[in-house]
Amino acid sequence: MNAPFVCSLEMPDLRRTQMRRNIWCEGCGLGNMQRSIQVALMRQLGRRLGVDYMDPAGVEAIKNNVAMVSGIGCTSRMPGHLDFNTVHTTHGRSLAFASGLKMARPELTVVLAAGDGDIFAIGGNHFIHAARRNLDMTLIVYDNHSYGMTGAQHSPTSPQGEVGASAPYGVFEPSFSLIDLAIGAGAGFVAQGAVTTLQEHQDQLDELIAEGLAHKGFSFINVLGFCHTGWGTRNKRAESFRYRQHIEQQIASVERWREMTAEERARLKPLGVIHRVARPDLQNTPGYADCLARSRKAVEAGREEVEAVSPQPETDLRAKRTSLRFAGSGGQGVISAGEIALAAAVRAGKNGVFMKNYGPEARGGEAYSDVTISDGEIHFPQSDRLDVLVALNQETFDKFRKEVAPDGRILANATAVRETYDDPRVIASPIGELLAREVRPPKRELGINILALALALDYFGLMSREAVTAAVMKSVGKKNPALNQKALATGFAEADRLKGL
Amino acid sequence: MSAAAAEAAQARRAPAAGSAPVIDLRRVNAVREAIQAGRLKQARRTTLGGNDAIAQAALEAGARFFGGYPITPSTEVLEYAARHIMGHGGSYLQMEDEIAGIAAAIGASLGGVKAFTATSGPGFSLKQENLGYACLVEVPLVVVNVMRGGPSTGGPTDPGQSDVMQARWGTHGDHPIVAIAPATVQECWEETVRAFNIAEKYRTPVILLPDAKVAQMKEPVLLPPLDLVPVVNRPYPSGAPEDYEAFGQTASGVPPLAPFGEGYRAHFTGLYHNRKGLPTKDVRLIDQLQKRIHAKLETKEARADILKTESFLAEDAEVLVVAYGITARAAKDAVLEARAQGVKAGLLRPITLWPSDAGAFAPHLARAKKVVVAELNLGQYRLEVERLACEAARAAGTPPPPVIGIHRVDMRLIAPRDIHQEIVR
Numbered sequence: 067m068n069a070p071f072v073c074s075l076e077m078p079d080l081r082r083t084q085m086r087r088n089i090w091c092e093g094c095g096l097g098n099m100q101r102s103i104q105v106a107l108m109r110q111l112g113r114r115l116g117v118d119y120m121d122p123a124g125v126e127a128i129k130n131n132v133a134m135v136s137g138i139g140c141t142s143r144m145p146g147h148l149d150f151n152t153v154h155t156t157h158g159r160s161l162a163f164a165s166g167l168k169m170a171r172p173e174l175t176v177v178l179a180a181g182d183g184d185i186f187a188i189g190g191n192h193f194i195h196a197a198r199r200n201l202d203m204t205l206i207v208y209d210n211h212s213y214g215m216t217g218a219q220h221s222p223t224s225p226q227g228e229v230g231a232s233a234p235y236g237v238f239e240p241s242f243s244l245i246d247l248a249i250g251a252g253a254g255f256v257a258q259g260a261v262t263t264l265q266e267h268q269d270q271l272d273e274l275i276a277e278g279l280a281h282k283g284f285s286f287i288n289v290l291g292f293c294h295t296g297w298g299t300r301n302k303r304a305e306s307f308r309y310r311q312h313i314e315q316q317i318a319s320v321e322r323w324r325e326m327t328a329e330e331r332a333r334l335k336p337l338g339v340i341h342r343v344a345r346p347d348l349q350n351t352p353g354y355a356d357c358l359a360r361s362r363k364a365v366e367a368g369r370e371e372v373e374a375v376s377p378q379p380e381t382d383l384r385a386k387r388t389s390l391r392f393a394g395s396g397g398q399g400v401i402s403a404g405e406i407a408l409a410a411a412v413r414a415g416k417n418g419v420f421m422k423n424y425g426p427e428a429r430g431g432e433a434y435s436d437v438t439i440s441d442g443e444i445h446f447p448q449s450d451r452l453d454v455l456v457a458l459n460q461e462t463f464d465k466f467r468k469e470v471a472p473d474g475r476i477l478a479n480a481t482a483v484r485e486t487y488d489d490p491r492v493i494a495s496p497i498g499e500l501l502a503r504e505v506r507p508p509k510r511e512l513g514i515n516i517l518a519l520a521l522a523l524d525y526f527g528l529m530s531r532e533a534v535t536a537a538v539m540k541s542v543g544k545k546n547p548a549l550n551q552k553a554l555a556t557g558f559a560e561a562d563r564l565k566g567l
Numbered sequence: 568m569s570a571a572a573a574e575a576a577q578a579r580r581a582p583a584a585g586s587a588p589v590i591d592l593r594r595v596n597a598v599r600e601a602i603q604a605g606r607l608k609q610a611r612r613t614t615l616g617g618n619d620a621i622a623q624a625a626l627e628a629g630a631r632f633f634g635g636y637p638i639t640p641s642t643e644v645l646e647y648a649a650r651h652i653m654g655h656g657g658s659y660l661q662m663e664d665e666i667a668g669i670a671a672a673i674g675a676s677l678g679g680v681k682a683f684t685a686t687s688g689p690g691f692s693l694k695q696e697n698l699g700y701a702c703l704v705e706v707p708l709v710v711v712n713v714m715r716g717g718p719s720t721g722g723p724t725d726p727g728q729s730d731v732m733q734a735r736w737g738t739h740g741d742h743p744i745v746a747i748a749p750a751t752v753q754e755c756w757e758e759t760v761r762a763f764n765i766a767e768k769y770r771t772p773v774i775l776l777p778d779a780k781v782a783q784m785k786e787p788v789l790l791p792p793l794d795l796v797p798v799v800n801r802p803y804p805s806g807a808p809e810d811y812e813a814f815g816q817t818a819s820g821v822p823p824l825a826p827f828g829e830g831y832r833a834h835f836t837g838l839y840h841n842r843k844g845l846p847t848k849d850v851r852l853i854d855q856l857q858k859r860i861h862a863k864l865e866t867k868e869a870r871a872d873i874l875k876t877e878s879f880l881a882e883d884a885e886v887l888v889v890a891y892g893i894t895a896r897a898a899k900d901a902v903l904e905a906r907a908q909g910v911k912a913g914l915l916r917p918i919t920l921w922p923s924d925a926g927a928f929a930p931h932l933a934r935a936k937k938v939v940v941a942e943l944n945l946g947q948y949r950l951e952v953e954r955l956a957c958e959a960a961r962a963a964g965t966p967p968p969p970v971i972g973i974h975r976v977d978m979r980l981i982a983p984r985d986i987h988q989e990i991v992r
């Protein structure tokens with residue numbers, strides 16, 4: 067019914083019993099394409115899975131191994147007909163669905179059937195990236211240079227000048243070459259077949275699809291097809307046979323085509339395997355294997371230890387909260403200071419919330435982070451009034467001084483904060499000088515955050531030295547223990563000096 | 568078989584967990600409750616960012632595929648997956664766009680692997696068509712949408728709660744949806760595990776809806792040992808492959824879902840379909856399908872699994888505050904302050920925003936003299952609270968209480984003071 071041709075009738079039928087009558091118009095070339103896909107799958111998968119497709123168990127194995135994915139349109143109704151694991155997705159997105167499926171289940175044979183509008187207009191982006199990404203999948207496109215299902219509107223492959231429902235006076239947009247696009251985007255296997263009146267083209271299509279399936283990586287087979295009931299009726303090719311003949315006049319074997327003049331080449335379309343390069347498919351590249359190994363290590367390293375826990379007295383809902391802000395210039399590490407303060411608080415058995423601050427003010431020269439700590443519950447983690455501000459430079463001192471509570475305190479890095487406006491809340495400490503003199507970092511201000519953190523948490527009596535030291539040595543201290551030990555010691559010593567004043 | 572698929576297959580063969588898991592995620596503060604009740608004796612103590620807690624919980628709930636696209640303020644979820652998911656035997660792809668991110672996750676889920684994606688407002692808009700596909704095709708899936716301001720690009724780095732209605736009605740057509748709004752980092756972990764369990768058990772997409780503040784903050788958490796994480800897997804068919812109905816009618820309303828490749832072949836289409844998944848124009852079947860995908864989330868068991876509301880000092884509240892996410896944390900302080908002054912104030916915090924928890928709300932709405940809804944939008948959930956208040960009043964034969972909104976869309980948070988003022992006004 068689909069095609070007026072006899073094609074490999076002795077082979078088993080892979081269609082669903084409930085779907086033996088397809089939804090397509092009589093004479094549509096989609097029937098030919100569907101038949102070729104079946105033949106190719108049996109040949110190729112039979113070989114790969116080591117089963118005999120003439121044996122019912124072999125057919126069963128093939129059907130179970132195939133996942134067919136499609137988008138929207140006439141072609142995309144194909145998976146409904148076929149007795150595989152089949153997914154009829156949304157318009158244009160079949161390659162994206164299939165990519166996730168293939169990543170999750172590499173052992174499945176993933177085949178896609180799509181129309182030109184589906185895959186090259188609405189789905190164009192996914193096509194480019196599927197070709198680039200090179201997952202081991204096979205895409206077979208029925209290129210009827212129109213939207214068949216919605217009624218003969220023009221598509222990205224419609225010939226200029228022909229008439230469509232949405233191009234009533236002729237298509238005025240240029241079309242593009244799918245073959246060039248596929249090669250440019252990195253597809254490793256690119257072939258073109260055609261649906262004509264000739265058995266040789268049907269046989270060739272079987273073979274091209276089988277070769278595409280055999281190719282490891284992304285393979286693309288474009289099938290020059292037609293829509294006689296839609297585009298055909300508007301362009302004097304309303305009979306299937308006539309349209310098939312029309313296609314016959316436009317094709318040449320790729321070997322012949324390569325010998326032709328540029329002028330002839332522009333008029334004719336090559337048939338056969340046009341481009342083939344072997345490269346490992348995405349899941350079999352050395353890079354992928356390396357990522358796998360490194361991710362395993364990261365998971366191992368990240369395993370959290372289990373500790374004993376026991377029922378606790380209910381936490382105080384209205385316990386006092388202390389809010390701290392670490393502020394300075396971008397490179398001074400005030401964000402990690404806040405994170406370490408939170409870790410120290412938790413070590414000290416307290417509750418805490420840390421918030422890094424995005425926004426234009428953080429993107430530019432200044433950065434800050436807020437930490438709220440408490441012995442009880444912390445509901446709203448932001449305070450109207452800061453209890454402690456640690457300002458490492460003049461800009462942040464000026465900016466955030468107004469946000470400090472009347473009875474709050476400001477630890478100012480006197481090395482950089484020259485003007486304190488006689489603010490009685492200010493504790494001045496030459497943090498920058500101390501760093502240079504005592505810690506002597508290899509890079510200019512490395513460790514200033516740790517020095518300031520140790521100084522602030524100790525001087526204001528917020529946390530024990532042990533908790534602060536442990537939190538530092540478990541984080542940044544891992545990388546640079548000597549420097550951070552020195553920064554901590556300098557901070558604590560400065561706290562002692564200030565307390566003695 | 569891929570590692571992730573083999574693990575999924577193993578999980579299906581594992582003996583069914585005992586009837587009462589140590590941690591009952593239907594309860595508020597589930598982990599803490601298990602510790603207080605003496606059921607949980609060991610835990611992992613750490614500090615996490617909200618987004619990291621979500622991604623970590625996803626992997627611990629069994630997610631083995633992530634498909635996504637970078638977008639502030641949800642990108643840490645993608646980055647965490649990129650670091651860890653392969654090490655767990657799974658895989659991920661940073662796709663070419665937001666649409667492809669959710670599409671890839673749906674594809675992986677149909678393959679039999681638990682999958683998720685993450686995004687924020689504008690990306691969530693792009694994902695809506697495929698979200699509807701997942702609803703109709705009944706694909707287990709978790710979509711994390713970290714809420715920022717909007718419409719359009721808005722304030723990418725600042726908190727908002729502006730996608731509450733998008734979560735409910737973003738995709739076209741009548742469809743059921745589950746949306747969950749955590750308020751703490753601990754809850755980011757607990758609610759993500761619960762989201763996966765609901766998605767798998769009921770074959771439905773679940774949206775996790777943290778606001779940017781909760782997703783970006785870092786807090787201490789207590790997590791159960793890995794073997795005590797309560798994990799639920801999707802129903803697997805029990806009959807012969809030829810009898811498999813991927814969209815059949817079952818006692819629970821949830822049909823089984825077999826991974827590809829195991830002999831249970833089926834068709835999955837966004838067209839209206841029959842019990843085998845094949846397209847149909849039979850009006851009776853179409854009606855059945857659409858009503859079943861709603862009904863499966865409305866059974867007694869489903870409601871117990873899905874609905875979740877925290878009642879905070881609300882038992883005798885005359886002024887009832889309704890808030891969720893970061894705003895609920897401000898509301899708690901406001902309620903405590905009002906109580907200290909002798910005002911009978913309380914908070915209802917919907918953790919599951921959709922479907923709304925009418926049963927939990929009704930008695931409080933019937934008692935309340937005033938209802939205050941605080942949220943970082945111009946009144947999205949307030950509409951639902953007004954609807955519930957009218958319903959409760961009609962049932963009780965009383966006039967509905969006034970519902971007052973506190974709304975903010977200037978990228979700053981609603982402070983406890985703002986809510987307290989309204990409580991005592």
Ligand code: SF4
Pocket residue numbers: 089090091094095096140210214215292293294295296
């Ligand atoms: S509308 Fe055109 S493309 Fe579609 S089935 Fe009919 S002939 Fe084929």
